Amino acid sequence: GPTAFFLAVPAGWAAAGWLDEGRRGGGLALALAALLLPALPLLAVPPWPADFGETGTRALIEMEYRGRWLGTTSTADFVPVTVAVVPGANERMRAALLAETEVDRVNRATLPAGAVVRAEPVRPLRTRYQVESPEPFLLRLFLFAFPGWEARVDGVRVETEVGLPEGFLVVPVPAGAHEVDVRFAGTPARRVATALAVFSLAAALVAAPIVSRSQSGRPALPALAARPAAAASWRGLLPGFLVTAAIAILATTWLLPAGLLHWQSTGLTALPARTSLYRGFGDGEIALIGMTVTPAAAIEPGGTLSLTLYWKALRDLDENYQVFVHLLDDRGVIRAQGDKLNPGDFPSRRWPGDRYVRDAYRLALPNDLTPGAYRLVTGLWRREENRRLAVVDDAGRALGDVAELTELRVEP
Helix, strand or coil: CCCHHHHHHHHHHHHHHHHHHCCCCCHHHHHHHHHHHHHHHHCCCCCCCCCCCCCCCHHHHHHHHHCCCCCCCCEEEEEEEECCCCCCCCCCHHHHHHHCCCCCCCHHHCCCCCCCEEEEEEEECCEEEEECCCCCCCEEEEEECCCCEEEEEECEEEECCCCCCCEEEEEECCCCHHHEEEECCCCCHHHHHHHHHHHHHHHHHHHCCCCCCCCCCCCCCCHHHHHHHHHHHHHHHHHHHHHHHHHHHHHHHHHHHHHHCCCCCCCCCCCCCCCEEEEECCCCCCCEEEEEEEEEEEEECEEEEEEEEEEEEEECCCCCEEEEEEECCCCCCEEEEECCHHHHHHHHHHHHCCEEEEEEEECCCCCCCCCEEEEEEEEEEECCCCCCEHHHHHHHCEECCCEEEEEEEECC
C-alpha cells in the first residue's frame, strides 16, 4: 500500500512529461532516484542463521505437526468461506508429503465397489484422473474448493459441488470409463480485471501521442501519424529508465553481495554500537555487548542524554526481565533514570538467540546538576521478586548488581 502510493508520484510525473513531449525527463529521474536510493537497505534480506535447520517439504510438514494449526491460522484465515469445519490431518497424505512423492488426493474410502481411479499429475494446479466405474458416483477430492477450481469430464465442463462440512471439491462422474480433468483456472472477477488492465495499457499507448499533439496546440492526429511526438515522449522518459536500471544493477551486482546495505553483526558483537563491552547478567543468561552514549563525556544541566544499549540472549530465556538506567552522583544518589518493563520494548522470553536487542533511552537531565563526575549504570531485575540480577565482567569477576557504563562530567 505505501509503496503504491509513493510510486504514484513519479508515475503521474512521467505521464505529465509524456503529454508534454518528454520535457520532464530529468525531474522524473530525480524523483525515481529519491524513492529508490533510500529504499535499497530494505532489499537486503537478513541471512538465515547457520543453525536454522532444514527448510524442505519434510521439515515444514513436521514443524506444522508440532504446532497447533495445519496450513492456516487460529481463525482459519487461509481456507475458503465454504469450510465449516477445518479437517484434521490425513495420515496417508502426510506420509506422501514426508516421502516427497506424489500426493493422492482421492478420497478412496468413498469410491463405489469396483471403481478404479488413477491420477496423472500435469502440473501443480492440474491433475487428470482416469476413471472406470460400474455406476455413477461423486469423485471426492481432498482439495479445498477455492473459487477457480473447475472440472471437465471427457472435455466437457461439469458443475462441481462442495463437500460439507470440510469444503472439499466434489466432481460428479457418470458410469463407465472417463477422463476427469481438474484444474485451477481464472474466476470471472480475475478475467475482468486482466481484461481491464490490458485494455487500459493499450488505450494509453494509443491515446498518449494524440493527446500530446492536441495539448501542444496542434491538430489531433491519428496515432500512426504522431510518431515524432511519441518519440520525443519516450526520449523524455529515458532518463528515468536509465536511473532505475543503474540503481538496480548497482544494488544486485555490488551493494547487496558486499553486504553494504545493512549491518551483519555476529557473535557477541553489535556493529552499530560506538563502544563494545561485555557484562554478563544472571547465571549466564544475558549479556550487554555494546552501547552508544551521546554526549560521550561532558553533559549539561537541563540537557538530554541519549543512550542505546545492545543486549544479547546467551540461551533460551524462561523469564521476562525489567531494566533500569541510572545517572548517579558521587554519593550514589539517582539524578536521572530510565526504566522499562521490557528491554528494547521486547519481552526477554521472546529474544532470538542469533540477534541482539537494541534498547534506546533519552534521559532528561535536571537543571540543578552541580559540576563534578557522574556515573551511568544499568541493570536487570525481576519485578515480581524485586530482585536484581548479578553482573560479571568478561573474565567472570563479580561486579555486584549494576553494570557501570561510563563516567560523565558536568564542567564548572
